[in-house]
Amino acid sequence: MTATQRIPDPMTQSHPNGGGRRRHARTPRRTDFTGLISGVCLLLAWLCGVQLSWQYYGADLDVETQVRTARVASHKLVKKEDRDRVLKLNTTDAPPVEGRPAHGEMWGYVYLPDIDRSWSRPIWEGTDENTLNTLGAGHYESTVMPGAVGNFALAGHDTANDFAKTYGIRAGDQIIIRTPEHWYVYEATETRVVTSSDTWVVSDNAPRAQRGITLTTCWPMFTTVDTGQRFITWGRFVGWADVGDGVPEALAASRMTTVERASSRLQTTSKDLNLPVTGVLSLCALAAWLVLDGLAWLAFRRRMIPLWRRRSWSPLTWLIRLQAGPAGGGRALKAVSFLIRLILLALMLAAATFALWRWACPWLASTLPFLDTPHPGAVG
Known part of the structure; x- marks a missing residue:
């Protein structure tokens, strides 16, 4: 054997007819690091997406749990309405006027049945930052209570937890208020974007304010800073009824969609499991x-x-x-x-x-x- 000759490697030597075995190439180390870094980056991107989706959607799923806690703590509105029983709305007699609650007290609920029949938010007395950050709607203390002649006005954050759904209200949609004893049904008449200095929108000079309702929230949607703009919804009073008589037709279980029924069953399961x-x-x-x-x-x-x-x-x-x-x-x-x-x-x-x-x-x-x-x- 000469010096230039080499002993063939049996793992790499090809058979004359093309057969034989080949040694598997070892994955380069740089490829390992590339896979690790790219995988970690993709996981971090997914985690960021999870956080953002929670902020603008996921947090809304657990609102009902917090609402139940607030309901029990307030010692009011503990009784759950029977959605299988539809009441007849009183549209002729003057409605009863609710008494003025203490500042920071939870005293009612607001419903938007034409947007989502499974959606409701508690109403608190006051619109200061601490009250609005509690969860739900705050009642402008300078405005009347539901049932009274004048402008009944509510404010809420422009988040999924609060008043983001009010952006979808159209003329003719119902806005329903529930107190411990009564239902008050309003019908939306107009929406408008105004500036924060337009305080007249919650005064008795606002459209349909003779016995009306005003909903206010920030604009545009999901803003993290105050843009100085507000989204306004006005409505007129339609009628009232006692809570013991059932629920308004718009909230009846028979009117629920498949998605709303599934959401309702999920909330029931959540309550039963206390989770x-x-x-x-x-x-x-x-x-x-x-x-x-x-x-x-x-x-x-x-x-x-x-x-x-x-x-x-x-x-x-x-x-x-x-x-x-x-x-x-x-x-x-x-x-x-x-x-x-x-x-x-x-x-x-x-x-x-x-x-x-x-x-x-x-x-x-x-x-x-x-x-x-x-x-x-x-x-x-």
Whole structure:
């Protein structure tokens, strides 16, 4: 053997007919770091999305839990209305006038049935910052109480927790007020954007103010600073009834959509479990994922084990590998595997998202100063 000759490597030597084995190339270390960094960045982006979605949507899911707590604490409005019983509205007799509550006291609810029959917010006496941050609507103390001649005016933050839904009110939509003893039904007549200096909008000189209602909130939607603009909704009084007679027709269970019925059942489950809605949804999604993924692992574990033996530094890769499904095979089998694992991944992410909405997002909003809290009083 000459000096220039080399002993062939049996792992790389090609057989004359093209057969033989080849050594698998080792994944470069820079590829490992790229997968790790990209995976971490994507997870951080997802977490930011979870936080933002909680601020502008998720926080609204747990409002009913806080409303129930406030209802019990106020010793008023504890009795839940019977939505299967529709009352007849009194449109001829003069309505009873509610007594003036103490500042900061919760004394009623506001409903927007044409927007969402499952939506309601408590009414507190006063419109100072501390009162509005409690949750719900604040009653302008300079305006009359419902039922009285004059302008009954409410204010609320422009967040999902409070008055964001008032942006969707159209002329003819009902605005319903409930007190411990009475229902007061109003009909929206006009909406308008004004400046914060236009205080006449809550005076008795406002349109339909003879026995009317005014809703005010900031404009535009979800603003984190005061733009000096306000979104105004005016309405006229239609009629009243006693709470013991049932509910106005617009709030009746028979008028609810499928989504509203599902939301109502979810709120009932939340109340029975004494757990906020996001907690209930998290537990349901987690249970579904554990059961389905466990069954998939029992069925496809032999096909999944080789995947777990492949080295990867990407956290996303390992999250995907948690989802079991048939591996390998032809295009049809790969398509089925992709669909199964996609459903499992969606359930796992849903469980994590609802859990973060329930326990992590409120804490972050109250701890980190640069995160705008959708409702200071609703955090925790």
